Amino acid sequence: MQITFKKRGSTLTALLEGELDQHCASELRSAIDTAVRSEGNIEILLLDLGRVSFMDSSGIGVILGRYKLMRKLGGELAIANAQPQVEKLLKLSGVYALLDAKRREKASE
Amino acid sequence: MIKLEFLSLSKNESFARAAAAAFIAPLDPTIEELADVRTAVSEAVTNAVIHGYRNGLGNVMMELTLKGRLFTVRVEDKGCGIEDIELAMKPFYTTGNRSERSGMGFAVMAAFMDKLKVESKLGSGTTVIMEKLIAKPLESEQNE
Numbered sequence: 001m002q003i004t005f006k007k008r009g010s011t012l013t014a015l016l017e018g019e020l021d022q023h024c025a026s027e028l029r030s031a032i033d034t035a036v037r038s039e040g041n042i043e044i045l046l047l048d049l050g051r052v053s054f055m056d057s058s059g060i061g062v063i064l065g066r067y068k069l070m071r072k073l074g075g076e077l078a079i080a081n082a083q084p085q086v087e088k089l090l091k092l093s094g095v096y097a098l099l100d101a102k103r104r105e106k107a108s109e
Numbered sequence: 110m111i112k113l114e115f116l117s118l119s120k121n122e123s124f125a126r127a128a129a130a131a132f133i134a135p136l137d138p139t140i141e142e143l144a145d146v147r148t149a150v151s152e153a154v155t156n157a158v159i160h161g162y163r164n165g166l167g168n169v170m171m172e173l174t175l176k177g178r179l180f181t182v183r184v185e186d187k188g189c190g191i192e193d194i195e196l197a198m199k200p201f202y203t204t205g206n207r208s209e210r211s212g213m214g215f216a217v218m219a220a221f222m223d224k225l226k227v228e229s230k231l232g233s234g235t236t237v238i239m240e241k242l243i244a245k246p247l248e249s250e251q252n253e
Contacts, residue, residue: 022155023119029209054126054144056151060211085144092220093213 001028005035010043012036017051022058029062033069043075050081059086060093067098113171117162117186125154125171125184132173133180136243145221146180146241152214153184153237160204161188161235178243185236191229198227 001024002017014032018024036042045066049055067077077099082090090096113128115121126147133146150171157169172183191197197204198219203212219225224240 019123021119021122021151022159023122025209054147054151056148056155057211057213057217058155060213061209064211065209084141085148088141088144089148089217092217093211 003028003031007039007042010041011046012039012042012044013046013048015048015051019054020052020059020062021054021056025058025062029065032062032066036069036073042070042073044078045070045075046078046080048080049083049086052083052086055086055089057089057093060089060095063090063095064098067095110175111173113173114168115171117158117165117167117169117188119155119158121169122151122154122158125169126151128171129173129182133175133243136175136178136180137246138243139246142241142243146182149218149221149239149241150182150184152217153182153239156214156237157184157186157188157235160191161186163189178245179240180243181238181240183236183238185234187234190231190233191227191235192231194227194229 001020004015006013006015012035014035020028036045047063047066063079070077079090079095079099111132115124129150130143130147133143154169154171158164161167167186167188170185174181196202198215200216201212203210215225215227218237218239222239222241226238227235229235
């Protein structure tokens with residue numbers, strides 16, 4: 001798994017590439033957390049999954065953990081460009097529902 | 110039938126799912142069927158590695174069978190076993206770090222395969238058996 005970071009304003013994009021399973025989960029987790037904390041003032045963490053060719057529920061764990069981190073920091077997590085297999089998993093595990101609920105919560109504030 | 114035995118190392122998860130994908134490839138599965146099988150096998154092997162052997166070392170046995178177009182995969186570990194299978198299979202339940210583990214492993218296996226059976230004995234290990242019928246390609250697709 002490869003990871004590239006891009007920062008634009010207060011949005012930090014993490015472009016993930018390769019297969020996301022338990023083997024690379026902890027490395028990925030600490031790379032993202034280090035980037036978020038060291039950049040500072042990140043309001044949106046965008047996980048670009050366009051080049052993730054495989055993901056299992058270990059990836060869901062990584063996403064949920066980053067969602068909690070961003071909430072703790074007062075920011076938001078967003079997901080983009082998931083491939084069909086990854087999309088199916090995100091829907092099944094309720095990740096989209098969670099992110100949408102957060103968006104609705106924000107809109108009603 | 111093919112039998113594989115490998116060490117419970119997380120790097121072997123990708124080997125296991127690639128082997129299962131290669132095993133069903135002659136049936137000309139759809140991209141979705143292939144992805145479903147890879148994902149379910151990855152979940153079962155990950156469970157053996159992190160829960161069965163609790164990240165310690167042991168052997169994971171994987172058996173792949175085809176009866177016509179019915180694919181069966183059996184993933185077995187000789188690890189610590191599951192105390193309460195029903196509870197372990199509940200979505201979002203995890204014995205691991207709650208903030209970093211989704212607790213979705215069994216739910217994914219059940220959703221992506223046609224049948225899921227879990228046998229476990231505390232202190233002796235766990236066996237996961239999954240089945241999936243690989244649909245016959247349509248004639249129009251075969252002629253392409």
